[in-house]
Amino acid sequence: MKKAFFAYQYGMANAGDFAINIGSLDLLEDYFDEITIVSKLTEDDSQYKTNIEYIKKYYPKINVIEGPFNLNRGNLVLTLKSYIAGVIKYPILLFRGKYRKAVQGSDIVFLNGGNILRCESMT
Numbered sequence: 001m002k003k004a005f006f007a008y009q010y011g012m013a014n015a016g017d018f019a020i021n022i023g024s025l026d027l028l029e030d031y032f033d034e035i036t037i038v039s040k041l042t043e044d045d046s047q048y049k050t051n052i053e054y055i056k057k058y059y060p061k062i063n064v065i066e067g068p069f070n071l072n073r074g075n076l077v078l079t080l081k082s083y084i085a086g087v088i089k090y091p092i093l094l095f096r097g098k099y100r101k102a103v104q105g106s107d108i109v110f111l112n113g114g115n116i117l118r119c120e121s122m123t
Contacts, residue, residue, distance in 0.1 A: 004032040005106035008040040008067065011047040012054070021112065025059055028110075036063040036102045042070040065098055 006028065010017035028035050037055070041048040043066045055064055069086045103109055 001033045003034040003106045005103050005109045006037040008112050009037045011041050011051045038065045039067045042067045
């Protein structure tokens with residue numbers, strides 16, 4: 001059984017990236033028996049439910065995991081709170097949990113977009 005891990009699935013509000021994601025899922029379904037995607041959105045994001053319903057409707061065999069980080073750039077205080085929460089969560093995610101298991105259980109990992117590779121700041 002061939003397994004793929006895909007990070008991140010963008011939301012519908014980011015229509016261009018969402019369309020690219022959907023095309024990617026169409027392609028991946030042709031080559032992999034099991035696909036796990038990580039949403040860019042967290043469960044408490046207002047768009048999360050709508051996006052998951054869409055994915056489950058058109059891709060019922062794909063496993064979806066909510067995003068691990070909630071980046072809120074509303075103002076300086078909310079941004080700092082988001083960054084601090086991410087710094088605290090990161091070591092936990094790195095060494096345990098569903099994200100680590102999903103990545104380790106996959107034959108291939110697809111990173112969606114260059115932001116994860118940018119590394120120009122603490123973000």
